[in-house]
Amino acid sequence: MALSKDELKAAILEKALNGPKAQLYVKDFYACDPEAGPRDVKNAANDLVKEGKMDFWSSGSTTMYAAKGRAKDEEHR
Amino acid sequence: MPKHDTPLLDELEKGPWPSFVTDLKRQAEKKPECFDILGQLELSFRDKITHWKHGGIVGVFGYGGGIVGRYSDVPDRFPGVAHFHTVRLNQPSSKFYSSAKLRDICNLWEKYGSGMTNMHGSTGDLVLLGTTTPNLEPLFYELTHDLNQDLGGSGSNLRTPECCLGRARCEWGCYDTQDLCHTLTMHYQDEIHRPAFPYKFKFKFSGCPNDCVAAIARSDFAVIGTWRDDIRIDQAAVKGYIKGDFIPNAGAHSGKDWGKFDIKKEVLDLCPTECMWMEGDTLKIDNSECTRCMHCINVMPRALRPGLKQGATICVGAKAPILDGAQFATMTIPFLEVKKNEDGEYAEVVEVIEKIWDWWMEVGKNRERVGETIMRVGLPTFLKVMEVTPLPQHIKEPRSNPYVFWQEDEVEGGFERDIKEFRKRNAQ
Numbered sequence: 001m002a003l004s005k006d007e008l009k010a011a012i013l014e015k016a017l018n019g020p021k022a023q024l025y026v027k028d029f030y031a032c033d034p035e036a037g038p039r040d041v042k043n044a045a046n047d048l049v050k051e052g053k054m055d056f057w058s059s060g061s062t063t064m065y066a067a068k069g070r071a072k073d074e075e076h077r
Numbered sequence: 078m079p080k081h082d083t084p085l086l087d088e089l090e091k092g093p094w095p096s097f098v099t100d101l102k103r104q105a106e107k108k109p110e111c112f113d114i115l116g117q118l119e120l121s122f123r124d125k126i127t128h129w130k131h132g133g134i135v136g137v138f139g140y141g142g143g144i145v146g147r148y149s150d151v152p153d154r155f156p157g158v159a160h161f162h163t164v165r166l167n168q169p170s171s172k173f174y175s176s177a178k179l180r181d182i183c184n185l186w187e188k189y190g191s192g193m194t195n196m197h198g199s200t201g202d203l204v205l206l207g208t209t210t211p212n213l214e215p216l217f218y219e220l221t222h223d224l225n226q227d228l229g230g231s232g233s234n235l236r237t238p239e240c241c242l243g244r245a246r247c248e249w250g251c252y253d254t255q256d257l258c259h260t261l262t263m264h265y266q267d268e269i270h271r272p273a274f275p276y277k278f279k280f281k282f283s284g285c286p287n288d289c290v291a292a293i294a295r296s297d298f299a300v301i302g303t304w305r306d307d308i309r310i311d312q313a314a315v316k317g318y319i320k321g322d323f324i325p326n327a328g329a330h331s332g333k334d335w336g337k338f339d340i341k342k343e344v345l346d347l348c349p350t351e352c353m354w355m356e357g358d359t360l361k362i363d364n365s366e367c368t369r370c371m372h373c374i375n376v377m378p379r380a381l382r383p384g385l386k387q388g389a390t391i392c393v394g395a396k397a398p399i400l401d402g403a404q405f406a407t408m409t410i411p412f413l414e415v416k417k418n419e420d421g422e423y424a425e426v427v428e429v430i431e432k433i434w435d436w437w438m439e440v441g442k443n444r445e446r447v448g449e450t451i452m453r454v455g456l457p458t459f460l461k462v463m464e465v466t467p468l469p470q471h472i473k474e475p476r477s478n479p480y481v482f483w484q485e486d487e488v489e490g491g492f493e494r495d496i497k498e499f500r501k502r503n504a505q
Contacts, residue, residue, distance in 0.1 A: 042272065042273050048270070056272065059232070060131050060132060062233050062443075066134075
């Protein structure tokens with residue numbers, strides 16, 4: 001892992017907040033630190049959800065991540 | 078909420094079978110939102126399109142699975158189902174409940190949801206159908222604190238592990254399916270409750286090759302009980318079946334007169350590898366040819382039993398037909414002794430699981446099941462990842478590609494060579 005856990009979380013949040021896509025798969029965050037393992041990336045992304053900075057969006061079969069407030073709930077689509 | 082006219086749905090009450098329409102009408106007397114389920118479904122039948130939107134940011138704090146958001150796309154017409162989320166509960170191993178537990182769950186669901194359930198979903202979960210977003214947290218609190226019940230998996234999580242009845246009721250269980258299922262459920266709580274993978278991942282545990290939870294057809298990781306020694310034969314009982322002292326199939330097909338039991342027609346000739354024969358009145362089996370189809374054991378359970386050196390075969394990669402059609406799991410580890418270590422863990426099973434996950438999390442594409450990844454990269458690559466030596470049983474037909482692709486480390490001297498030296502020894 002080239003980045004520390006906090007740096008990785010910051011990079012993931014930056015991508016979720018300012019990237020072109022509002023909703024991202026966990027694999028979309030792998031590029032935030034190509035040296036980090038998939039487990040490190042998913043743990044960092046899941047921590048951000050726990051901290052209330054990101055949301056899980058789930059279709060029921062797949063789960064995606066979005067910065068808080070960026071994903072639109074199906075109720076309002 | 079008013080009743081809706083449902084002439085199309087009413088047709089579904091006319092057949093000989095129990096009807097979910099009747100159930101919904103009965104439940105609507107207590108929970109009027111069920112009238113709106115009927116109304117919306119009638120509209121879907123007429124429009125020939127679903128009126129459910131699925132997905133969303135619904136869930137309970139700390140969990141990234143177990144609840145599937147569901148909304149009506151015609152909420153003004155059917156306000157009772159404007160939100161109608163599904164809750165998945167982790168079923169106990171082998172689905173053993175006390176009736177008191179089922180009553181408690183149903184009472185809780187009447188309090189916070191529509192009262193409608195699906196017992197059970199395809200992964201085995203107890204599925205509670207229809208609640209609203211504000212009810213989710215109080216429901217979850219009471220489920221976990223009062224009923225000692227947890228949510229199951231959904232989304233890109235490890236789905237709720239499922240097992241057959243196993244040794245609790247079945248003499249053919251080759252390992253303790255319930256204990257393995259429960260131990261791995263506890264071991265992988267993080268993966269069940271929070272997304273971890275490119276897509277869903279399912280474990281299923283069957284105690285014998287009858288595979289009563291259809292692990293080989295429905296799970297990414299199927300652990301199917303087997304044995305590596307000989308089928309145990311009680312020759313006196315074989316004679317008993319031939320004489321008609323015992324009912325074949327333990328009476329499972331006794332509703333019709335099939336005539337006298339014919340061991341040749343009903344057992345020997347149906348063996349897929351033709352590895353059974355009679356010598357006088359003694360049954361013989363060439364066990365090295367047995368493919369564990371279980372037919373002979375199922376027909377003569379008093380006479381034949383699985384061997385005593387028991388364990389499991391691990392198959393990987395089954396899936397339903399979203400991409401490229403349905404797929405059975407591929408036999409990957411022919412035999413693994415399923416035993417707990419002194420720390421109470423099934424370390425050898427865990428090692429296999431994590432080898433698959435580490436590779437699939439890296440190589441699998443978004444929304445690609447592990448079976449699809451294996452198909453995309455090819456079985457030889459997967460076997461190399463798993464550090465498994467290929468066996469004839471890994472392929473379903475003789476090799477059609479005439480080339481052998483050697484790796485450099487498999488060739489003596491590697492791929493580097495002195496071309497002049499080579500020319501000296503070979504024709505110009």
